[in-house]
Amino acid sequence: MDAVGSLDLSWVQGYNGSKASYIDNDVICYICGNNVKFVAEDGAETSFNFKGQGVGPFAVHGINKAFAIAEQCLDPKIYVFVYPTFRQAGLLEGGAKLEYTNLSFSSSDYLASISGVPEKYTDSTKLCSVKVSANPITSFTFNPGNWRNICITNEKEITVWQTEQCNNKFVLLKQSVKLPPEDPNSLFEDEKDKDNAPTRASTRMTRYTIDVPKAAVAGLVGEMAERLEEIQDLTPRVVPASQAWTPSGDILIGCKGGQLIKVDGEVFKAKVLYYPPPRAQTPYSRVGSAYSLKQDSSADIQPVADDVSKMVLEGSLDCIALHRYGLYAAGQDGVLRLIDMKGEEFKVLEQCPVGVPVSSLGFSVNYRHIVLGSTQTNAYNLTFLIGYLIHFFLILDGIERLEMLLLHTCREDGEVQLWTLEKGHLVSSIFVGIQATSLAAGPLLHAVAVGTISGHVFYVDFTDVDSPRIIHGTRLYQGPVTHLTYDADGKYLFSGSDDGHVFVIDSRATKQFTPLAYTIVGGEIQSLSAAMEGETIKLAVTINTTGNKRNGTTSVVCFDISDDIMKDLKNHVRSLKGEFKDDSIKKMDLKLAIPSYGAVLADGNLYTMSQYSKKLDQIPLPEESTGKQRSTLQSLVSMNSQSKDEPLYPDAEFISHQLPGGKLQFSPHGKWLASCGTDGAVQLRALGTMDRFVSISPHDYRSGGVRFVAFSDDSQNIFTTGYDGVLTCYSWNFSSTGIGKAKSAMESARARKTRLMHLQKEEDEALKGMSLYTPPTSLSRPVSGLNEADEKERQAKEKAIEADEIYTTPTPVPPSDSTWLQVQTITAVKEEDKEYSDTKRDLRMLKQNEDLPEIEKLGRHEFDLDIEEQNKLQAEADSEVQRVRDEIEFDNLAKIYLREMIKKECWDDMKVKGRAIQAFNSILEVSNFPMKQRSERFEKLLATARKLEVEMTHKPATTTAEGDNLEDEEVDEGGKEKPSTTGSLSVNYGGDNELFISQFELHSREQKTQQIVLLEDAIFRMKNIFNKEFDDVFLKKEQEISKIKEKNKRIVKIMADLELCEDMVEPSMSILEKPERLLTVEDHEVKVEKYLTPEQRKKKEEEEKAEEERRLREKGDNARERALDMMMGGVLEIKKEDELKKDIPKPSFMLTKKEEDWSEDEQKLAKEYEKKVKDLQEEREKYHKQLETELRKLQQTIKEGMANFDDVLNQLFLKKIKIMMVIYQEELKILRIRYSLLMEEELVTQEKELARMMEHKKQMKAITAHAMMECRKNVDAFREQYDILVAEDKVMDRSFKREFNDVTALQQDQLYRLFRKKPRVPRLMTQQDSGLPNPFAERPSTARQNNQAKQALDQAIQEMDKEVNCPEGLDTSVWERFCSYRREKIENDQLMKQKALTLSEMEAFLKKRVDEDEQLKNEIDGISDTQNKLKDDRQRFNLNLEVQLLLKQGQVEVDSGSFIHDYKDSALLHRSVVEELNNNIKQLGESKIASMVESKDFRMGIIQLEWEHKKMLMNIEDFQNKMKDIQFMKVTREIQLYLNNAEQYDAKKQEEVSKLEQTILTKLKHHERKVNDKKKIIKELKKKSKHQTTENNQLETEQTELNVSVNERKHIDEVNAERRMDTGAEKRYQEIVQRRKLVDLAKAQAQEVAVLRAEVERLRMRTFPALVQVEH
Secondary structure: OOOOEEEEEEEEEEOOOOOOEEEEOOEEEEEEOOEEEEEEOOOOEEEEEOOOOOOOOEEEEOOOOEEEEEOOOOOOOEEEEEOOOOEEEEEEOOOOOOOOOOEEEOOOOEEEEOOOOOEEOOOOEEOOOOOOOOOOEEEEEEEOOEEEEEEEEEOOOEEEEEEEEEOOEEEEEEEEEOOOEOOOOOOHHHHHHHHOOOOHHHHOOOOOOOOOOHHHHHOOOOHHHHOHHHHHOOOOEOOEEEEEEOOOOOEEEEEOOOOEEEEOOOOOOEEEEEOOOOHHHOOOOOOOOOOOOOOOOHHHOOOOOHHHHOOOOOOOOOEEEEEOOEEEEEOOOOEEEEEEOOOOOOEEEEEEEOOOOOOEEEEOOOOOOEEEEOOOOOOEOOOOOOOOOOOOOOOOOOEOOOOEOEEEEEOOOOEEEEEEOOOOOEEEEEEOOOOEEEEEEOOOOOEEEEEEOOOEEEEEEOOOOOOOEEEEEEEOOOOOEEEEEEOOOOOEEEEEEOOOEEEEEEOOHHHOOOEEEEEEOOOEEEEEEEEEEOOEEEEEEEEEOOOOHHHOEEEEEEEEEEHHHHHOHHHHEOOOOOEEOOOOOOOEEEEEEEEEEEEEEEOOEEEEEEOOOOEEEEEEOOOOOOOOOOOHHHHHHOOOOOOOOOOEOOOEEEEOOOOOOEEEEEOOOOOEEEEEEOOOOEEEEEOOEEEEEEEEOOOOHHHOOEEEEEEOOOOOEEEEEEOOOEEEEEEEEEOOOHHHHHHHHHHHHHHHHHHOHHHHHHHHHHHHHOOOOOOOOOOOOOOOOOOHHHHHHHHHHHHHHHOOOOOOOOOOOOOOOOOHHHHHHHHHHHHHHHHOHHHHHHOOHHHHHHHOOOOOOOOHHHHOOOHHHHHHHHHHHHHHHHHHHHHHHHHHHHHHHHHHHHHHHHHHOEEEOOOEEEOOOOOOEEEOOOEEOOOHHHHHHHHHHHHOOOOOOOOOOOOOOOHHHOOHHHEOOOOOEOHHHHOOOHHHHOOOOOOOOOHHHOOOHHHHHHHHHHHHHHHHHHHHHHHHHHHHHHHHHHHHHHHHHHHHHHHHHHHHHHOOOOOOOOOOOOOOOOHHHHHOOOHHHOOOOOOOOHHHHHHHHHHHHHHHHHHHHHOOOOHHHHHHHHHHOOOOOOOHHHHHHOOOOOOOHHHHOOHHHOOHHHHHHHHHHHHHHHHHHHHHHHHHHHHHHHHHHHHHHHHHHHHHHHHHHHHHHHHHHHHHHHHHHHHHHHHHHHHHHHHHHHHHHHHHHHHHHHHHHHHHHHHHHHHHHHHHHHHHHHHHHHHHHHHHHHHHHHOHHHHOOOOOHHHHHHHHHHHHOOOOOOOOOOOOOOOOOOOOOOOOOHHHHHHHHHHHHHHHHHHHOOHHHOOOOOOHHHHHHHHHHHHHHHHHHHHHHHHHHHHHHHHHHHHHHHHHHHHHHHHHHHHHHHHHHHHHHHHHHHHOOOOOOOOOHHHOOOOEOOOOEOOOOOOOOOHHHHHHHHHHHHHHHHHHHHHHHHHHHHHHHHHHHHHHHHHHHHHHHHHHHHHHHHHHOOOOHHHHHHHHOHHHHHHHHHHHHHHHHHHHHHHHHHHHHHHHHHHHHHHHHHHHHHHHHHHHHHHHHHHHHHHHHHHHHHHHHHHHHHHOOOHHHHHHHHHHHHHHHHHHHHHHHHHHHHHHHHHHHHHHHHOOOOOOOOOO
């Protein structure tokens, strides 16, 4: 086939949503399969076929009009091409070992790639490379304003790489940016608190804490230690999706969650500019999902809802680009937004609905056009890209009326498209309304058949290519139509699906596309091929009977279709359903020896692609089947069974595709075979030379390879579609040999066209006459629930049942969405109803049989005419029962396994089972210690510890300063430490061990490990001791319960004799005391009826029957019991209580005679009877009292026993509390020791990490020092070159006069002035016009700037070199020599400027390297200091032991904190130190008190003498005053009267007294009179008061009414208050608020003063001496 010629790409169509970019102001380009597609806005299209090994990343340089493509292979290359000539501008090699992932151009001449960044593509030079993150890259761009900055984002981080240059050496420096949290409510302070949270080392109760890093705590060293903070960061953070640079060097990042963040280009910190609203608050909108699968034009786009227009939701910033007007953003919601970036507030200026999710966004070079790409439809712009294309299947020949060839394709969403064959332009399209699965077109009529996922086959009329229409539709399958193919003449259409049905359809429009018949092939159809053999159409259907499509084709079914069969169809089908008879179509069911893919028929051979060898097999088909032909039922039954027929083996194999899978297709003239595979290649062969082929690779194997391949009608073009959504067209470039074969193919097409021309015209006329087909409404989803017909049928059944009549099933009617086979089945049922109507009438005898007598009634089984159906239903029921039973058994097995695992873990493996003892009279409950058997490893460790020789000393040795002060008081008589220093009371409860190491000697790791083993052994022994006591108490309870049960038997007997009904104490073991009862299920615990198998049920019935017989035998004549009743009254022993129960029989005469008729003897007998009755009664009362006494005694004994047991249990409970306390003490010691071991491991880990960091920093230091030295050498060398250049420039200046000494002095001065004159170069103005849309002011690349500057300089020099500027009289040769010398000077100046800039960059580069070296030196010094500190910490940690002490409360003199004591600033002292200090304090206190008492007594004597002296002085003063009074006293007449006559004086006094008494009596009378007057006045006042109260009540009523009026007016005034300005109220309010604040401040200050006073009092009290005697 390679002799025919080669295939060249004609055109390509397709777009998968990859990045689309502008390469010119009006041309966009994008990747299209293995090609690059260029589309201009005027519709012109160009395709560039990339010849490399696969198409990898793609980048476009719009300024330089270049694009780069990376190969997708090992050791890939990057090709740079120039548009539109497609000239290769560069080839970049050695950048990566594996494939590239991203490419990006800078605004200048640099190209960056992930796997080697960056490179200068113009001269194919690799500048530098660096390792980046392994996470998938989401965006990757250069800074348009500075190519030295590159931003790379992935889902985890944002990284900015800065490029530094030192002449020809480039270095990339990393700047990481921390992502902000996804939730706006997350606070950074929380993260700081986490970082500052105390480590476990800071919780040690000592002042010498060790700060251990988190990485050392986690045991991490190396890279994991550096990433610990990132690993521990569980805060959901934003996910970057896109980026855009700003002119100031900041970076805008769009995130998948809808957040917009801004990264500062100087400090590299991210700031969130916008957070989207939470989902719960987002208004309902269908913007993101309301787009349909078909978008005809932009006119179909609906406007966005107003409530969403100003919101940026999740997925709205997947693509962003900066414009001068703002930030353009688009994403999954299908809306293009313009966001204002100038103001502080986030604001959406404009929005434009696109209608589909946007996957790429880009501007043209002049920023006047924008291109949007989508994975689901076309790019949105003036120019539309081709949408996502799938399921291109077959082509159609040319239509004469248009005089051009056309191509039909179908998209997966159901859009049928028509393309021009020459240029690949879309002519028209039509949407069938549902997802399409297959497509076929025949040569007989201008229509195509489209198979859909719903099982419909639609026919689309293309007689009018501009207005296609759907003219017919038929539903053939319940599932999708997977295969459609025409015969060579297009008369019949064959269809296939996964259900194994192959339909034959009359494809002519004159026959209304009627389905004719079908056959069943018994498997999933993999391919369907038809070939003409004379007048017969031979079909080969390959199927898969394994149920797994990956296994390929395992069988092939061949059958023949001819016009003779179709003319007499009724005789060749089984029934009215239309199923072919196998004999009529010569159906053969064949097995393939080798599973394969694809199949075509030609010349009696079957061509397939082998699954294993990946070769093309040629399999000859037999004329008759190798085995018996199977019926349809047999083929269905044996679908999954292994056939016994002999399989078919290939007789020839040819080299084919490299990967398994693919399809085969014959050319229309039947001479060429095309194969396509998942390796992306298409191979064409001629049937005569199958081993030679022509191969093309239109698609990439990574995307799935080639999906379909097809030929044009004249075989001059090859069409392919792939899983990448690309349609390609290849044309033959025939060689001289191939021209003849091409003519043969065209002659064959022309002959077929001539032969079918008449029929084609008839069919086209019929097509034009067919009306438009309307698809059913329920095309895509079935109708759920009962329809109207089902409801009517149900009601009819209910009425028939109520009327006790026979219900007759109505004639079935096919539903609206039924398949053709269902319609045929219903038609067949109707015919059968007519044929078997008499038989159905006889079945109504069943109703009559029900009314007949029992003897005449027939059995039900006699009416079961369909025995097979009955057996089938019974088998289904049995299988369902078995399935449910198996499920229950498996469920039970799972539960049993779980039970056994729990029982083994919690019961069987326990050496001591856990149980509890409960008290009789209280809720007290004591449990034992459940214990497992100790492991062999622990036993070995314990044995090793016991074998160690430990030197026991009477005085424990210590290494601390506190240990040296231990006295003999801390050691008991046996030389052991007391509990105060051992830290526990285990010695009192059986936990002592001579091998224990003192807490003050635990320094080595081995000692600590040994101590842990010994402590665990002590805990084990203490638990064992308690468990033994527990078992003793448990045994006591069992004995006590047995005693109570014995006593209860006697109590029951006594209560029965006394006929009492009292509650008895009946104790029993609870489930906690007998937990083994949990493992046994009693019958009374099962609440459901027990299921018995037939065997168990039969055995149970036999046991019940035997028990019943035994009971009946016992109820029979029993001689033993009868003899016992006759001889001894039924008892063997006579008891007293039984005798007392018997009454004394009355004499017979007392019953028959009256008392008057008794004789003397009878009277005596009566008296004796009465005496006996009285004695019996007394005896009964006496026995009754004895029983009551015994009853009370037994009850009291039971209570006392229970109380005694409760006391024992209480003691056991108290002991357990103490043992648990001791166990907790030992476990606390174990935890402390383990903590110290863990701290040692952490310190070792930190030491390793510091050593690693030191080594790493030293290596970096060496590298930096070497780089610094090299850089310094380069700078020095370059500075030397620059100095030489400057010196040469100065030499040229000084030697000017010597060079031009042949001219006059005047001319020489003129030339020198011209020599010193600088050329006027026009300044390159950066366009700052605000009207330009480019935010970077159309900044050209660096290379273009340099070229423009050089051109401008050349023009200026040329202007200066013109003869117009030549001085007068100067020779032309001298002027030319001068111009050459001046040009050399100017070029030297330009070179000096470039060298100066380069030198400044190199010096800056050197300074940074020096700073880095200094920084590394400081870091190494810091690490060294940390290592030294760590060594000191380790030594102090090993020596400064943490011990556990057991002290009394009075021995702890540390203030307790809010929760526990803080011992960080405390010291451990020996008790003797404190006691000695207390004794000294006591002695000093007593001596001070004695001196104070002595001083007090002496002072009291002095005070007493002073008081007596003062008293005497006062007496003297008193006597002197009396003497003066006597001396100066005046003698009145009264005194003289008294002195002269005392008796007269007394009489006179008596007279005065009497007068005074009379005056008093008179006063009393007047007082009584006034009191009476006052009482009258009070009475009148009370009357007035009552009257006044009445008036007040009336006034209060009036006041209430007035208050109502006042409130109404106040309300009115408040309503109108808003209209007035009340400044006074506001002022008063401010005064009240201020006063309130002052009051609160005063209260707070008062509280603070009170607290301070209390603190002063407490401090003052602490200064008093402590005289309390401490008890030890």
